[in-house]
Amino acid sequence: MGKQVKTIGVLTSGGDAPGMNAAVRAVVRTGISKGLNVVGVRRGYNGLINGDLIDMSLRSVSDIIHRGGTMLYTARCDEFRYESGLQKATQTCIDHGIDGVVVIGGDGSFRGARDLSLRGIPCVGIPGTIDNDIACTDYTIGYDTAMNTAMEMIDKCRDTAQSHDRCLVVEVMGRRCGDIALNTGIACGATSIVVPEVPFDMQKDCLERIQKDLTRGKRHFIIIVAEGYGKVEEIAQQVGDFTGITARALVLGHVQRGGNPSVRDRVMASEMGHYAIEKLLCNGIGNRVIALKDSKIVDFDILEALEQKKEFNMELYRIAHEISI
Numbered sequence: 001m002g003k004q005v006k007t008i009g010v011l012t013s014g015g016d017a018p019g020m021n022a023a024v025r026a027v028v029r030t031g032i033s034k035g036l037n038v039v040g041v042r043r044g045y046n047g048l049i050n051g052d053l054i055d056m057s058l059r060s061v062s063d064i065i066h067r068g069g070t071m072l073y074t075a076r077c078d079e080f081r082y083e084s085g086l087q088k089a090t091q092t093c094i095d096h097g098i099d100g101v102v103v104i105g106g107d108g109s110f111r112g113a114r115d116l117s118l119r120g121i122p123c124v125g126i127p128g129t130i131d132n133d134i135a136c137t138d139y140t141i142g143y144d145t146a147m148n149t150a151m152e153m154i155d156k157c158r159d160t161a162q163s164h165d166r167c168l169v170v171e172v173m174g175r176r177c178g179d180i181a182l183n184t185g186i187a188c189g190a191t192s193i194v195v196p197e198v199p200f201d202m203q204k205d206c207l208e209r210i211q212k213d214l215t216r217g218k219r220h221f222i223i224i225v226a227e228g229y230g231k232v233e234e235i236a237q238q239v240g241d242f243t244g245i246t247a248r249a250l251v252l253g254h255v256q257r258g259g260n261p262s263v264r265d266r267v268m269a270s271e272m273g274h275y276a277i278e279k280l281l282c283n284g285i286g287n288r289v290i291a292l293k294d295s296k297i298v299d300f301d302i303l304e305a306l307e308q309k310k311e312f313n314m315e316l317y318r319i320a321h322e323i324s325i
Helices: 020-033 045-050 083-095 107-118 143-164 179-187 202-215 232-243 253-257 263-280 302-307 314-323
Strands: 007-012 037-041 053-055 100-105 123-127 166-172 192-194 221-226 246-251 288-293 296-301
Touching (some): 007 020, 007 045, 020 037, 020 100, 020 263, 045 083, 083 107, 100 107, 100 263, 107 123, 107 302, 123 263, 123 302, 143 166, 143 179, 143 253, 143 263, 166 179, 166 232, 179 221, 192 202, 202 221, 202 232, 221 232, 232 246, 263 288, 263 296, 288 302
Parallel strands (some): 007 100, 123 288, 166 221
Antiparallel strands (some): 037 053, 288 296
């Protein structure tokens, strides 16, 4: 049986993702509505180590649900990987009476939450990362907005590709996970989609497909490449050498992290934030990760969540390959 929770902290960690502010808002307002004191921790685990804390109120989270980024700021924290950093963070929680922490971030953030939980500070993680690369959940906050941003940018670039009879090789985010590439590739009618999960044969899966389309009269092409595969300059060079058409490499980069969160990201963040507080109020239960499974909000032990393997949607990839002829 855990101790009674009176004060909670909330932080965002790792890369920012649209919808993080909506999650912070839900955590703060749910906590206050249930009689808790809520403390904002700025700049992730750095804030816990250095005591960079602010008292949160209903007004402090007004007019943030529609904003991208995170009003609590975020940072990566090497010191938190070591015992000395963990001890400082734990002591900060003790000194300020923080009985539990809601951590919004990715896998690395959840490992930190687990370490804090093992030291007596119950933590609940909320998946916030645009890559959708957390295995225990079907969806991560920021993913939908990032996909729509990428799609809009690619649609704009397509106009130039079509006007000049060019091939655009576009890199989208996704270091370990090709979900953004797969879905934006389908949405934008890409000729080829390159992801780290599936072996890629440049000759068969790209060059010969473009050559066949050229014989059918097509003159402009889009190739979507996940960041984890990379090599967009190399792919563009090979396309140009083999087909004779002009090919350009384009890296969308961090534009995919920004912007106003979509409806889905705002709603999902709000649901998960509310659920996280309810878990902490269950006698101070920590070491949990909130997840979406089969359209339902559930939770897992953090260690169990970290051990799960992300499954790539091979059926959707097969469909994308077939309809891109």
